[in-house]
Amino acid sequence: MNRWRSTGALLFITAVVSLTTPVQAADITPIKFTTPNGMTVLVLEQHFLPIVEIHALVKAGSAYDPPDKAGVANLVASLLDEGTTSRSAKQLAEQIDFVGGSLEAKAGEDFTTASARILKKDVDLGFTLLADVLMHPAFSKHEFERVRSQIQGEIASDSDDPGHVAMKAFNQLVFHNHPYRWPAQGTEETVGKITLADVQSFYAKEYLPNQVILTIVGDLSVEQATALVQTHFGSWKKGTPQNRTTKKPAVVDKKSVQLIEKDLTQSTIVLGHGGISRNNPDYYAITVMNHILGAGGFSSRLMDSIRDKQGLAYGIMSHYDARMQPGSFWVNLQTRTEATNQAITGVLTEIKGIRDSPVSDQELSEAKSFLVGSFPLRLDSTAKLAQVLAQVEYYGLGFEYFSQYPKWIERVTKDDVQRVARQYLDPQHYALVVVGNVAKAKVRQ
Incomplete structure (x- = not known):
């Protein structure tokens, strides 16, 4: 299997x-x-x-x-x-x-x-x-x-x-x-x-x-x-593809909270909402924005704030799962039970922050350098190349993707980052899941 x-x-x-x-x-x-x-x-x-x-x-x-x-x-x-x-x-x-x-x-x-x-x-x-x-x-x-x-x-x-x-x-x-x-x-x-x-x-x-x-x-x-x-x-018989009637996912239009009881010393937190499709023209600006927010490892804002400054988590990341239809955006982390509310507040603060103010020149430069520099590593074997080629064709990205990706990333400006943060991040309407000791966590709803 x-x-x-x-x-x-x-x-x-x-x-x-x-x-x-x-x-x-x-x-x-x-x-x-x-x-x-x-x-x-x-x-x-x-x-x-x-x-x-x-x-x-x-x-x-x-x-x-x-x-x-x-x-x-x-x-x-x-x-x-x-x-x-x-x-x-x-x-x-x-x-x-x-x-x-x-x-x-x-x-x-x-x-x-x-x-x-x-x-x-x-x-x-x-x-x-x-x-x-x-x-x-x-x-x-x-x-x-x-x-x-x-x-x-x-x-x-x-x-x-x-x-x-x-x-x-x-x-x-x-x-x-x-x-x-x-x-x-x-x-x-x-x-x-x-x-x-x-x-x-x-x-x-x-x-x-x-x-x-x-x-x-x-x-x-x-x-x-x-x-x-x-x-x-050659002998495989052609057929009639199925009619696809699946509608786009509905937008999360309110704050939804689900608390799941498990007898643990830490709370596992996932916070986010709907995301984008892979062929969204803002994909590249969102990729840069998300790198700065939480996908950039130790250089990201979430890691700097939640881990380094507040000591609330060993690791924290934000993700955009771009699919054929709009996927999801989410932040995930684990924190000690008593710090659950503080961690949630910290995440929302960083989401608001990247919407409210332009990112710095250094943040923008470092994000773009990493994304451009690491791009060839996604193509460094026959297996990776075959996978990426198939997906480029599937999502209709065009084969110029391979030569243009670095240029599309380099083209992203600070204004672009703030624009897509305001458009695609919502600190008011989101889904929040907390798994852990619910009584001790006392999650504010």
Whole structure:
């Protein structure tokens, strides 16, 4: 289930890739074409190491789970490598292990990914196995029952983690009538309702070649990649994509508080509200603003105020989860129970502060330097490149993204930061979840 399979040779080659071959963002210009059955294919030749990454993005994630059966997309993805009509799970594992490759599948909120990483000499096997799990999953009753039970066990163990509990409750408040309110893996209750027929139906409706973005990165020519795609995916029958009727998440228009009792010495706090979609034109200004506020580690305002000056938390971060539809913004931390109200007040003070006054020249400069400087690290392996390429295509960002990202970040001004802080941060209307000793915390509501 969502296994990572690999042996030493490929791991070693992968580990040295960034040491021997620095990726230049401006050099990332993939060849794009559409197959007769509607599959979008992106090929990026990189011949410095004999590795090929084959990465399939299927435009179906947990946001498209049937009502009251959250977790179907995740269960489908988890079963892909648990046996096909011609190979058992053991045979799949042995064949990919024998050549030192890897095979992986994972469902997220907006999409599912399945990928194979392989040495160039074994590339035909990589295509064979990836195509087999995508096109011919067996969905045997035995594996379905076993994997579903395993997922339920993982969900149950998560209920002991106050961070998981807090985020689950936070998403319920922020996305209360939207599929994003559920964890991608579902809940014990919803997963228990899922039948094998649900899994088979979801797969049949959603796993279509014209719903797939296939990215191929590595030591392979465009001609070789094209031939392999045709050989292994050419027989996949095109279908009619489902009508998407999901509405955008409703805006949080009031302060909502949920207190969850757990006998702990610390309070786990999550505070935030709705966020933005990935293709929002303000994404880059928000990225800079959020880095200054709380995503920038020890240089962020939240860390400086809540951790260093007030000593209320070991760590604190703010996040923007940008998805196909507007995601969420949140701040999370843990603090001693008696300091719960002080920490919440401190977070709201910093949110108000970045809205009310321009950031300093130094803050702006340091944030932009970090974001521009760290960008190549997101592209320093074939696996990362294939993932990012697929998402750039999925979100419609355009391939100029790779050369323009640094310029878009550099273009952000202090006025931009304050404008987006005022527009996208709301210290009056937010969801607040506190997990801990409720009686001692005495959270003001």
